[in-house]
Amino acid sequence: MNGALGKGVVERVNGIKRQNVSDSESSTEVEVVIGKEHLHANGVFSNVYRAVLYSPVKQNIAIKKVWPNKAAPDAAQREIELLSKMKHENVISLLYKFKIGGGNDVCQCLVLDYLPVDLAKLRLSLPGRKFDRLDAKLYSFQMFAGVDHINSKGVTHCDLKPANLIVDPKLGILKIADFGSALITHKNQKLESYQVTRYYRAPELVFGTTNFDVYVDRWSCGCILAELIMGKPLLAGKDRIDQGRVIIELLGYPDSEALKAMKVSRPRLSRKSARGVKMMTAGYDMPPEVEDILQKILVYSPNRRMLPSQVISHSYYNELRTIPPPIRENGREIPPLNYWIIEDKTQSDRA
Template identity: 35%
Template sequence: SFTKNQKNVSKRLNLSIIKDDVTISYMAERVVGTGSFGIVFQAKCLETGEMVAIKKVLQDRRYKNRELQLMRSMIHSNVVSLKHCFFSTTSRDELFLNLVMEYVPETLYRVLKHYSNAKQGMPLIYVKLYTYQLFRGLAYIHTVPGVCHRDVKPQNVLVDPLTHQVKICDFGSAKVLVAGEPNISYICSRYYRAPELIFGATEYTTSIDIWSAGCVLAELLLGQPLFPGESAVDQLVEIIKVLGTPTREEIRCMNPNYTEFRFPQIKAHPWHKVFHKKMPPEAIDLASRLLQYSPSLRCTAERNR
């Protein structure tokens, strides 16, 4: 657990790793993120001056850390890279895992906020550039290590403002999905949660990431979330307002165990009316092909590149 004064302590936090008989020291400079998982520092390598991000998470001694295992298996230009890792303890004998990762200064969330604060839309060239790289990263994690991220959202897409390179980050919810093995359905941040998860599906596929990425694309085009639900049920209402009421067959595709069918019959809202009139038809077409009720009908990340 993290105390409030830990933000103040961070500047004095000196972390040293011995790797290949060479000591690498990091000085934490500021806190860049906090959550239920722990805390993320921006830190500087004292030997080289290189900036890094250090994610510090409380570690259960009984289990291996899944995020560490997955990050070690992934090397791709659109996935944040792991540089080192080390364990540290506190006076209360709590064990912390420290993941040292490359530092990328911005997130897609903050870039979007910049444009909305300026009352501007994101230029389409950047929408294309960021979306392409997001799908390129997803195509890699879905096929090479076979990983499902399970929390794709603008906050977890890093952006270098100088090069416009995009990197997927935060694999704290990620998992290698195995056919036939159940998974938890209460996963993914609400606005980006695929409908099958809201229906309580436990045998889902990497297509939940495709839905989330479709929501991110729509948000880049709109400048605000497409489905801003205030609860799990309201989330489904927001989706139905755009896609219309799912058919029995679509519900079966999302979760075969879900037999209740008490939804108001609402017609689908035409996709071209969701976006402004000058929106290129190919952008609308892509969003509509990603945001489908039936998981198997959504495009794969490979096809979207």
């Protein structure tokens, strides 16, 4: 396994390779040993592999390989830069980066934390396809904590959904993943409105705004929280037009003040009265505390949506703060959680 340092793979023996990489924090070049690499998930412009990092520290890792994309040639580099800003236990960590290939066919490789399953697949594997009461609370708490950190950096994830929340079901740990769509957003910035997977897309995006901010992530989180408890998406439109229809079914037709806040024109959809969160979630054992949270997040005016830091200080999550810690269905205590956010709010000034 001894070999001179050079670019790319130094040596490969029995599926184990020594690879020169850049450390995500210092950007210095180091040599790592990687093995047991297997395809974990694939996409249009990237594949994710699970592997084992043997050196410098042994741990399970994910390697995201991003191939050139003519439509978004800087997407991989942007994802690397944004991930480098993130240092939080509920946000996936970029450990190392390296490139393979050459010329016009360079593949950017991101070495990341590995957690075995995403929240969407996990839900579908559960009895009744829904989470038990404590796990819904535990996972949503970590989601809101991670989003607060992301948004505090001026970053909008732009694709929060259960499939982009990775978890270790045994330990009850959640991390926010896949920053391929993430953006640094600010006021008066013109952007593409086609962002976020449909069921979790904020109304301003559904109605066509080109100027949005971190508030779209808050809406997505509200939809995910409801789904964890209901066992199905809250707002499942068949297409973009129908997504607008189900949002109006929830909130009613937006008035002039809401349209101005969303920076959109009047949608050409039927004017209906709001059914509201209570009626839309009836029959799903929705805790009153969650109804309260959803009523404060799922609103038209983006800057009136409840802050993630306010959400996790809500009484709904008091159970997670009890001593001794509550026991999950698998017999394990909940993992240690970071509550500093409540005392030292990170993104409140952006509201």
